[in-house]
Amino acid sequence: MKKIFDFCFEVEFYLKIAISCTIVQQGFYLLLHNIDIELNFITQVVLYWLVGSVSFYSIGLFIEKVIKNNDTWTEKLNVRVKKVKKQPFPSFTIKGIIIGEIRSFIAALIILYLAPEVNRGNGLLLNFGWFLMRIVLADFCFYVCHFLLHKKFLQKIHLKHHEFADSSSFVAGHKSLTEYIIVTITDLLPIFIFGYDITQLCAWTIIGNAYNLEGHSSLSIFFVPSDFHDLHHSCFKRNYGIQGFWDRLFNTLNSPTKKPGMMFPIAYLEHLIIKSPSSLD
Ligand SMILES: [Zn+2]
Numbered sequence: 001m002k003k004i005f006d007f008c009f010e011v012e013f014y015l016k017i018a019i020s021c022t023i024v025q026q027g028f029y030l031l032l033h034n035i036d037i038e039l040n041f042i043t044q045v046v047l048y049w050l051v052g053s054v055s056f057y058s059i060g061l062f063i064e065k066v067i068k069n070n071d072t073w074t075e076k077l078n079v080r081v082k083k084v085k086k087q088p089f090p091s092f093t094i095k096g097i098i099i100g101e102i103r104s105f106i107a108a109l110i111i112l113y114l115a116p117e118v119n120r121g122n123g124l125l126l127n128f129g130w131f132l133m134r135i136v137l138a139d140f141c142f143y144v145c146h147f148l149l150h151k152k153f154l155q156k157i158h159l160k161h162h163e164f165a166d167s168s169s170f171v172a173g174h175k176s177l178t179e180y181i182i183v184t185i186t187d188l189l190p191i192f193i194f195g196y197d198i199t200q201l202c203a204w205t206i207i208g209n210a211y212n213l214e215g216h217s218s219l220s221i222f223f224v225p226s227d228f229h230d231l232h233h234s235c236f237k238r239n240y241g242i243q244g245f246w247d248r249l250f251n252t253l254n255s256p257t258k259k260p261g262m263m264f265p266i267a268y269l270e271h272l273i274i275k276s277p278s279s280l281d
């Protein structure tokens, strides 16, 4: 029974990502097909870069400055079980922000230049299927790449990201340039193979930023149903995927504490039916 719940718990995450991406993609499709802007190469690069940057900072600031300023919300949403020493989130400097933005602009330019453009339209099922395949694959690719980054010969590249055991949202973007390049290429591999549709790419970036920032925030808000990645930061081993599916399969899972609640129905059901100690709130 527990195994079935674990499987459904991980599928729930994949479905949530695929459904959210599809909804956001529909929004972009409507917007771009109703306004009179010629979507040439450079407007697409600027749009993709802007969507990525604006969503990263606004979601991160919303979690850190709005949600975490409210003690009741923070306590209610907190998912961290293991105690860690307090740390501030990575500091912002004008120089750091400018370098980060130049880095993501160049990445956007290279990605859109190299990948072939395709138009996948606004079919709901087609988009949902594409995003579902995309997240399962991205989780696998991230698992392999992150697992290797923890091996002795590559660990140096990844240590910057692990400067924070007390992880907060913006730790999501705290990584060395080499790690940034490796992770970006790994995440976008299917784009190079299957081509990009700008509305899908923008949706993927927003949702990707949302679950990545949430996964580092020590809170369970909407996408992240456990302390899975939080545990990775406090223990520096195991839990290499975006979430537990591949770690469970390859036996590298450090069992996370699930957060039952309205947003996480499978964990809630499991809590009700099994009442296992790991699912206690
Ligand atoms: Zn790591």
Ligand SMILES: [Zn+2]
Binding pocket: 161, 171, 172, 216, 229, 233
């Ligand atoms: Zn991390």
